[in-house]
Amino acid sequence: MAIFNLTINGEKHQVDVAPETPMLWVLRDHVKLVGTKFGCGIGQCGACTIHLDGVAARSCSMPISGVADQKITTIEGLSKKADHPLQEAWIEHDVPQCGYCQAGQIMNAASLLESNPNPTDAEIDAAMNGNICRCGTYVRIKAAIKTAAAKMS
């Protein structure tokens, strides 16, 4: 076990865990932020997507020891009042079905729009390829990303 100091959604947290513990479980079990979801545990589904210094990362495959002082953002901290353009677009398009994958989808899309504010269909497909939606909401996700992109530009 070891002590780690983390900055999550702008707040400081201290946890005492084994260094190889993935950030996913640090967030869910220790910090009690459960918006970040467990889907596969092997970096294949994107349900666990968070941001490290603003860039999307798969928290299930990211040991806490590798995070160092990078700033962590989770779905709970993406915006203060649920008003990130992607969150609003998700509501506008009524995207979720079961909803389980959607935090990961939104976090991944937010990182995409950070680096590419006006992505084409093909760029959205490529960037979102790692985020599975078992309910099949892909068509709406793409539409919502475009709505958010338009709003942000």
Place this chain on the structure above:
Amino acid sequence: MTLIRTTYNRRSFLKASTAAGGGMVLGFSWLASCTPTEAEIKSMPEAWFDINAFLKIGDNGIVTIMSPNPEIGQNVKTSMPMIIAEELDVSWDDVIVEQAPLDTQKYKRQLAGGSQSIRQGWQSLRMAGATARRMLLEAAAKQWEVSVDELTTSEGVIKHEASGQSIGYGEVASAAAGLEVPEEVPLKDPKDFKIIGTDRKNVDGPKIVTGEPLFGIDVQEEGMLIAMIEHPPAFGMKMKSLDASAAKGMPGIKDVITVNTAVEDRQWSDTNAFTELVAVVGNTTWEVMQAKKALKIEWETDTAAESTDGHDKELDRLLGQATKKAARKDGNPDAAFKNAAQVIERTYAAPFLAHNTMEPMNFFANVKEDSAELLGPIQTPEFLSKSVSSILGIDEEKIAIGMTRMGGGFGRRLYGHFGVEAAVISQKVKAPVKLVYTREDDMTQGTYRPDYKVTYRAALDADNNLIGFHIRGAGTNGSPVFANRYPAGAVENYLVENHNKESNISTGAWRAPRSNFIAFAEQSFLDEVAEAAGKDPIEFRLELFDKAADKPVGERNDYDAARYAGVLKLVKEKSGWGKETSGVFRGVSAYFCHNSYVAQVVDVVMENNAPKVQKVWCAVDCGIVVNPMAALNQIEGGIVDGIGHAMYSALSFKDGQPEQNNFHTYRLIRHPEAPLSIETHFVDNGIDPTGLGEPSLPPIAAALANAISKATGERLYQQPFITDKAMLG
């Protein structure tokens, strides 16, 4: 306006606050721990008045509506309360929705399955709203000393035209709550619906996009431990010995135990291959996962170790022989085939599939000496309650079951063994536990969609009339063929035979059971028969519907030929069927299941030798559409799901062991493979609503296969269509 008799038992009207006299009341702080949405904070009333089991009204007119059925992403948590709100005649903005706990005395059918929630809840939900409205009217009439007939309502306000008086529901709620339940209540004429038929957003949407705890896996309770199970690595194996010494000594681990989860008083939902399990219990998920890896378990063979190769051979063998008894026989099929000018015969096959809900199986249980609380994602809470009662030896009255939002169901959560496992583990370790499956646990201990094969034969006469039809199906734990579905009833000489292959691999309902395969076979085959007969595939199908409508063969045909033909005609018109675009290849398909009719046209283009779906047109007849925006979501989801599994997904077995255990080897459809657009049209016929969660999935595979065959010149007979083993990174 129609009058219906109210059919409540007295218990439905007991106040929620006094319900403890009957069943247990859930004491979970977790359920209430989610931060309220803005709408909820908006104007919390000083007092609530329980009008009936489905709704309570605040003194300020805010209404809380209980959503009775489990929510798996089919959006009933929004659409069922909409039906109540409609008859109650309140503004949707004044409604707060809560998930009801399990209490079938109050809520009757609390099950998510068979696309039946809306269809079967339709009358009782309308009645709940209409009864409450009537009681509010009676309370106002009493207060004003006028007749109820002189009163009208609109958006939660009661008006008396003659005197110009008006009063809000909240102001008469207290008086209404004390009234006798009326024996008869009027229901609205569907043409007066103000909420039903309008787009209403998912009531959990704001919580989903902000990551609020909603799902079973998110449950956190005071003193809760995490549990995981280890099950045999292969079907047909059982545990021989366990050495847990290393695991027990690992950090955060409380105990390693063996449990037997075989339920004595078995419900149909107790389908499960593995009942002798090892359970690891500890403080956190990651620690328990590590200890699970450190278990030293010897397994031994118990029953046959089955493989996909062996299954294929056995299903082929079955297809090669007649059954003792026909599932359906009309006319003289033998003679028809003997006299045919042309016989077409094709065999179709599909593999096992895992459900792969995004949220892996999990459940929370807190079992005490003589009571138990369970909370989690379950499609069949009523059956879970019975199974848990049986295995714990605790009276059902002392078992409380709460339903969380589910990260997908698709049939997997009909089989509640994970709830039973959580209960047994909690009882043994004497602590509240949350059982969590890894993806590998989830995928290798399934209630899989069975592997299927089916042979279709068609006899055409010299004029290309379809004079004989023969279907012989075989599948693991049951044949996929429905004996009395289309084209039964449209062909004079008709034979259906069903073979069953028994297996120790556990199988169960997977979104649109049997239909999810047979629609592909049937609608691909009819396309080929149309081609052999030199007819347009839509015209060919419509001719058969005409026959089934005018002069049906046999009496047990379980579809309405006119409604079936209706969706096909609608999709034909909307897609502009018949127009050719260079480089774009079209396929069509139509299917009936879960009381609803769906027809689809698919446009495919070829990119780098791989098919890419450009557009799907979809026509749906599911009667009244309660919430069009959500209905479209279901239709789109079913289409994407159907395309994905037909194209990419398979679970295979070697010596009883699933060869895929996570998404690196089990391929699901991903963003780039989804259709660019889906255009859906609903038939507007005012008929009471029917199923919507499943019916759009079955036909799409055939529409796609028919389109691909146009592009490549080759028909597809085997799912998945793309067998390239290359995996996504």
